[in-house]
Amino acid sequence: MSGRLAFLRASEQEIAIKICWKNYHSPDSVEAAIELLNHYDGRAQVIGGGTDLLLEIQQGLRPPVEAMIDPARIAGLDRIILDDGHIVIGCTVTHSRIIEDERIIQHGTCLAESCGVIGGPQVRNVGTLAGNVAHALPAGDGTIGLLALDGEVEVADVSGSRWMPLQDAFLGPGKSAIDHHRALLTRLRFKPTGVLEGSAFFRVMRPQGVALPMIAMAARLQLDEQHHISSARISIGPAGPVPHLAEAAMEVLVHGPASREQFREASEAAVSGVSLRSSKYRATREYREEMIRSQLPDVLARASERAVNGSLAGLTEPQGAWQ
Amino acid sequence: MSRLQLTVNGQAVDLDVPESRYLSAVLREDLRLTGTKIGCNEAECGICTVLVDGTPVNSCIYPAFKARGAHVETIESLSRGEKLHPLQQAFLDHGAVQCGICTPGLIMTAKALLDTKNSRNEAVTTDAIKIALKDSYCRCTGYQSVIHAIQQAAGQDVPPYIPKTRSPGLAVGQARPNPDALAKITGRARFSDDYHFPGMLHARTLRAGRPHARIRSIDTKAACALPGVHAVLTHEDVPGRNLHGLVTVDWPVLCADKVRYTGDAVAIVAADSEEIASQALELICVDYEELPAVSDAIEALDPQSPVLHEGRPDGNLLKHIKVVKGDIETGFAEADIVVDRSYRTPSTEHMFLEPECAIGIPAGYNPANYGGPCDPAAARGETAIHDKTSIYVGSQIPYLDRDQVAASLGVEPDSIRVVATLMGGGFGGKEDVAGQIHVALLAEASQHPVKMLYSRQESLLFHPKRHATLIRIRTGATREGKLTAVQATLYGDGGAYASLSDKVLTRATTHASGPYDVPHVKVDCFAVYTNNVPCGAFRGFGVSQSCFAVESNMDILAEQLGLDALEFRRMNALDVGSVTCTGQVMRESVGLNECINKIDEDMRSDAFHWTWEEGTSRFAWGLAVGYKNTGLGGGAPDKASAEVEIRLDEQNEPRAEVRTSSAEMGQGLPAVLAACATEELGIPLRHVNVLLGDTDYCPDGGPTTASRQTFVSGNAARLAAGAVVQKLTPTAAELLACEPADVLFDQGIFTQAQAEAGGQTKSLAEVVRRAAEAGTQARASYEYWAPKTQPLGTGGDMHFAFGFCAQAVLCEVEMGTGKVHVRKVIAAHDVGRAINPLTLEGQIEGGIVMCMGYALTEHFIQEQAEPWSTVMSRYKMPSIKHTPEIISHIVEDATSTGPYGAKGVGELPSIPTSAAITNAIYRATGVRVMSLPVDQDELLMAMRSGAAEVEMGWGDQSPIPAVTLGGEA
Numbered sequence A: 001m002s003g004r005l006a007f008l009r010a011s012e013q014e015i016a017i018k019i020c021w022k023n024y025h026s027p028d029s030v031e032a033a034i035e036l037l038n039h040y041d042g043r044a045q046v047i048g049g050g051t052d053l054l055l056e057i058q059q060g061l062r063p064p065v066e067a068m069i070d071p072a073r074i075a076g077l078d079r080i081i082l083d084d085g086h087i088v089i090g091c092t093v094t095h096s097r098i099i100e101d102e103r104i105i106q107h108g109t110c111l112a113e114s115c116g117v118i119g120g121p122q123v124r125n126v127g128t129l130a131g132n133v134a135h136a137l138p139a140g141d142g143t144i145g146l147l148a149l150d151g152e153v154e155v156a157d158v159s160g161s162r163w164m165p166l167q168d169a170f171l172g173p174g175k176s177a178i179d180h181h182r183a184l185l186t187r188l189r190f191k192p193t194g195v196l197e198g199s200a201f202f203r204v205m206r207p208q209g210v211a212l213p214m215i216a217m218a219a220r221l222q223l224d225e226q227h228h229i230s231s232a233r234i235s236i237g238p239a240g241p242v243p244h245l246a247e248a249a250m251e252v253l254v255h256g257p258a259s260r261e262q263f264r265e266a267s268e269a270a271v272s273g274v275s276l277r278s279s280k281y282r283a284t285r286e287y288r289e290e291m292i293r294s295q296l297p298d299v300l301a302r303a304s305e306r307a308v309n310g311s312l313a314g315l316t317e318p319q320g321a322w323q
Numbered sequence B: 001m002s003r004l005q006l007t008v009n010g011q012a013v014d015l016d017v018p019e020s021r022y023l024s025a026v027l028r029e030d031l032r033l034t035g036t037k038i039g040c041n042e043a044e045c046g047i048c049t050v051l052v053d054g055t056p057v058n059s060c061i062y063p064a065f066k067a068r069g070a071h072v073e074t075i076e077s078l079s080r081g082e083k084l085h086p087l088q089q090a091f092l093d094h095g096a097v098q099c100g101i102c103t104p105g106l107i108m109t110a111k112a113l114l115d116t117k118n119s120r121n122e123a124v125t126t127d128a129i130k131i132a133l134k135d136s137y138c139r140c141t142g143y144q145s146v147i148h149a150i151q152q153a154a155g156q157d158v159p160p161y162i163p164k165t166r167s168p169g170l171a172v173g174q175a176r177p178n179p180d181a182l183a184k185i186t187g188r189a190r191f192s193d194d195y196h197f198p199g200m201l202h203a204r205t206l207r208a209g210r211p212h213a214r215i216r217s218i219d220t221k222a223a224c225a226l227p228g229v230h231a232v233l234t235h236e237d238v239p240g241r242n243l244h245g246l247v248t249v250d251w252p253v254l255c256a257d258k259v260r261y262t263g264d265a266v267a268i269v270a271a272d273s274e275e276i277a278s279q280a281l282e283l284i285c286v287d288y289e290e291l292p293a294v295s296d297a298i299e300a301l302d303p304q305s306p307v308l309h310e311g312r313p314d315g316n317l318l319k320h321i322k323v324v325k326g327d328i329e330t331g332f333a334e335a336d337i338v339v340d341r342s343y344r345t346p347s348t349e350h351m352f353l354e355p356e357c358a359i360g361i362p363a364g365y366n367p368a369n370y371g372g373p374c375d376p377a378a379a380r381g382e383t384a385i386h387d388k389t390s391i392y393v394g395s396q397i398p399y400l401d402r403d404q405v406a407a408s409l410g411v412e413p414d415s416i417r418v419v420a421t422l423m424g425g426g427f428g429g430k431e432d433v434a435g436q437i438h439v440a441l442l443a444e445a446s447q448h449p450v451k452m453l454y455s456r457q458e459s460l461l462f463h464p465k466r467h468a469t470l471i472r473i474r475t476g477a478t479r480e481g482k483l484t485a486v487q488a489t490l491y492g493d494g495g496a497y498a499s500l501s502d503k504v505l506t507r508a509t510t511h512a513s514g515p516y517d518v519p520h521v522k523v524d525c526f527a528v529y530t531n532n533v534p535c536g537a538f539r540g541f542g543v544s545q546s547c548f549a550v551e552s553n554m555d556i557l558a559e560q561l562g563l564d565a566l567e568f569r570r571m572n573a574l575d576v577g578s579v580t581c582t583g584q585v586m587r588e589s590v591g592l593n594e595c596i597n598k599i600d601e602d603m604r605s606d607a608f609h610w611t612w613e614e615g616t617s618r619f620a621w622g623l624a625v626g627y628k629n630t631g632l633g634g635g636a637p638d639k640a641s642a643e644v645e646i647r648l649d650e651q652n653e654p655r656a657e658v659r660t661s662s663a664e665m666g667q668g669l670p671a672v673l674a675a676c677a678t679e680e681l682g683i684p685l686r687h688v689n690v691l692l693g694d695t696d697y698c699p700d701g702g703p704t705t706a707s708r709q710t711f712v713s714g715n716a717a718r719l720a721a722g723a724v725v726q727k728l729t730p731t732a733a734e735l736l737a738c739e740p741a742d743v744l745f746d747q748g749i750f751t752q753a754q755a756e757a758g759g760q761t762k763s764l765a766e767v768v769r770r771a772a773e774a775g776t777q778a779r780a781s782y783e784y785w786a787p788k789t790q791p792l793g794t795g796g797d798m799h800f801a802f803g804f805c806a807q808a809v810l811c812e813v814e815m816g817t818g819k820v821h822v823r824k825v826i827a828a829h830d831v832g833r834a835i836n837p838l839t840l841e842g843q844i845e846g847g848i849v850m851c852m853g854y855a856l857t858e859h860f861i862q863e864q865a866e867p868w869s870t871v872m873s874r875y876k877m878p879s880i881k882h883t884p885e886i887i888s889h890i891v892e893d894a895t896s897t898g899p900y901g902a903k904g905v906g907e908l909p910s911i912p913t914s915a916a917i918t919n920a921i922y923r924a925t926g927v928r929v930m931s932l933p934v935d936q937d938e939l940l941m942a943m944r945s946g947a948a949e950v951e952m953g954w955g956d957q958s959p960i961p962a963v964t965l966g967g968e969a
């Protein structure tokens, strides 16, 4: 469905009245969920909190489905655990749970920060990180946070289940490699930041218009004993069709000192390394570039400060209140 | 259908419902727990918030079956019996309830916050409140009272914020909650969509979906044949006048030959359910011939442009409005400095949180014939027999609704009854007819009650907005700082139909020289038709637009003259003896200088600075002043009627009822009317009932617009109460054995004037009882006529009163991102007399925050006459996180004709805030914003490049077009 007024034509104008699904299933195991998806053969869809999905169907951006498959009652997928050196987050874990989890606040700070700016409490109380990732927007906030942490996702379908790097989950704007009609994103994970490691997130929102960021960015830095940077990951969105890894900027940083100067240089590299677009009513290319230039150095500085102090220097309260 | 088991408010519930249901529908429709409200169905507004296992969620997008087995709590669970929950009590105490549509959502969200913080033993800070309620919108209060109320409920010592006012009388001047607030905080209050009549059908409207087209044919056969459809109507089925309109009757009830904007109604359907009605819409075939659309006010006047209303002599020009005072050439010749700038203001949306809803009842309807009455908690009227075609609607003008429905049905107004339900906000957007005529037609055609509820998206598309304007304004002053001349030319985009364009833009024109004494003025305003969504009344009524231009120019001039911004305004402020630009001599009640002095004192205390830096932000103060007429003015007959009746209750205590068909949309009118009755009759406030807006029982209060109701209906109530006393006086005289002329009445007691000391007295109750025995009812009506006014252009009094205000705003501009925050507002408003300081403060805070939205966040965007802002998520209004600290001063420069000296206040606060904000931004950054709303992207780029002015406001992608001063169109 395209066109701004698509849903206002006679056939589509009844946004609120449309029946978005007929059957609502809440299977109690991953196997049962896959079986149901298989049974509906493309006519069912996985639902998390529904905060993206249901609005898109109501607004005519996606067709209604015959059945919703809700993993909410699958035991174990509602937990955040430490397993095999990873922090593992089940697909039904909501943003509210993530931003209150001490382990994530300490060892995946940029994820807590990024999930904290999503919507308001009512949306964060039902919206999930899995849904944010599976929605595959180039600037889903939680997605940007998890990408900087070098996250992975676990996907289950008829052929079994497997982990894949987060980057591999995105095919294009709103297009996920995880087929929400047939597969379940079961869990997400990342390696917690350790000694001399830190992360940070920042986004600029418009006070007007659509609830999408003008630009969002996150970074994870590891320092060595001399406080030189031994590894760096920077994610930015929207910058291209999928969540963007600022590799050029990462390269600038590695082996260099954790200095303001270096951060500024990396940010320049980040600007040259992306093709930003002007999008009507959202932001101009120039503004976005300016934001990377002026704000990314701050994000890097915060990540490195956290790495050094091991504390949560400058942690913004989970909120979404101060966009 | 499937079994759904869950616990609601502590009770196990077992239902058989479709799996496709949302939780909101289960609560509202299946369980009839209508305390949970719907404002958007988009997870945006938060007024549908309920708690699921203690967690706040938006019930409008929460699948009901997700909640299987869960504990759901709604507003209805909070107060068991008489005792209110501390939050409810606090909302009442702080006046945090206005229209009340958002109140259940705010309270439930706040409850979850308090419960969580309590269980963790954490403090409830202002920040925590702002975070928790970030997506719980309120369009009325401005949030300051909400924050304070939650703090009080959390056990903090935060008293209600009530500005100092003159010492009160019996009731006038006392801070009291609105009488209907109790029903609103408990979820018992019924708005239109909360009514369920036995046998009720659901209606939908087929809208044009294109800005301009000729209708070749409409085929409804397939829709009529759909099972479950009861009526499908087009223009052919309108028995009477197929047009409506408040000033100019030009708006089709159902389009016949042409559609002129995307929201135009083409056909209407009533069916067993909304789903079926929607399906029926899809089956209606309309054959259109597309026409080129006009989307720009200047372009609309080009003779080459397509004409919207063929046959009009002036093409797309609705009206050329002119103001002339003195001689403009002389004025500029006397000026040493002239500032000449062009400004642009956007179209904006009221975003009252309750979308339009109307219910039509056929004449002769008896619920018993439709399986009813059923609902044990039925609201007024739901179980009654209806003799007349009746319409239940939250409307600003019940009597004009009645007349317009009657005209379209081809019947006498007397055979139609309009029952005003509570209104979830109006702000001017519920003056034009929405579904009122449609439901009446459908009810009569189907012989069923018919409900027409607009979705938020349909509401956005349909109802009249605030006029977008282009304003060029040239202001001249002497070196000493005396204004000599103002010349302005305005273009106002009225959209497809006239609505109130004439009146709104007249107000923009007559207020275009500001509240200043300017000897030479010339203003031309062109009100034009375009294919955009029609524009009509919106709080501020044209003056918000011109004020932005006037007060921006004033700041530029002050700087160029090297004068203090406040001092410059003070030097030119209207005062008693001044003459306005329409030639009106101000004789009394001009409190502008006092307002300016109030904010001056506050701002200049201690170590005052206009600007400073903190971290990466710059802070600066900006200010602006404003004024706004009270009442219709311009020669329009301005009157209101009220009826007052006194009866004795079982304890023989007198109780009064005030009846008038004025509208309450949250502004606090019932509290004002009750106070007037108490003041006159000495009957305690709690024994005064106010019945509003039933055209069969309440006399006409006239339109609720132009900040007029406190003045006109207040006077009518006051004088009707006096008339009752007068009617009772002969009886009192008889009891007191004296001449009626010797009877005095004060505070509920009749006394004999001659024998005051130790003489006889009779209580009101005794006199009412005796009168009743003698067959005299203690009831009287009064038709109050406001002082006569003169039409524009004839000189004399164009208005009988003006309110004045001054506001200073502290802004923070983040130099890194261009983001603007309003941190503090100091305001002073001259309201004549504060009849109820609590509800008055609510109007002030809400108005200021609304005008902040006008400056910073709000723009109803249309592209080539097709709306882009089609969903609530594309139209951001201020949320609690935007709310500044507001310090409010009340100036009471009484007007001799107002009730107890009062004049209107509904619009005044929403006028100068936007200019004060952009003036502050200029001081902080050196960049002047010429176009609203402020665009942080443009602002930052201008700051970086050193540009002095930005022409692009957010959503406006082109520079401000050139405007020629003066001239004929």
Ligand SMILES: Cc1cc2nc3c(=O)[nH]c(=O)nc-3n(C[C@H](O)[C@H](O)[C@H](O)COP(=O)(O)OP(=O)(O)OC[C@H]3O[C@@H](n4cnc5c(N)ncnc54)[C@H](O)[C@@H]3O)c2cc1C
Residues within 6 Å of the ligand: A045, A046, A047, A048, A049, A050, A051, A052, A053, A054, A055, A071, A091, A117, A118, A119, A120, A123, A126, A127, A128, A129, A130, A131, A132, A133, A134, A135, A139, A140, A141, A142, A178, A179, A180, A183, A184, A185, A186, A211, B042, B043, B044
């Ligand atoms: C008012 C509001 C404000 C918002 N603000 C923001 C914001 O600031 N930043 C932001 O990033 N987002 C925002 N969102 C969008 C949304 O809330 C988030 O993206 C959220 O994380 C989506 O999660 P969900 O569980 O609700 O996903 P859903 O809507 O349930 O699903 C989204 C998509 O993912 C698929 N999916 C979900 N779970 C799975 C799974 N386990 N396996 C496979 N596929 C799955 C669905 O089929 C669907 O295609 C906002 C939404 C609203 C309504």
Ligand code: FES
Residues within 6 Å of the ligand: B037, B038, B039, B040, B041, B042, B043, B044, B045, B046, B047, B048, B049, B058, B059, B060, B061
């Ligand atoms: S958020 Fe549910 S109605 Fe607005």
Ligand code: FES
Residues within 6 Å of the ligand: B096, B097, B098, B099, B100, B101, B102, B103, B137, B138, B139, B140, B141, B353, B424, B425, B666
């Ligand atoms: S009182 Fe909050 S929207 Fe009216």
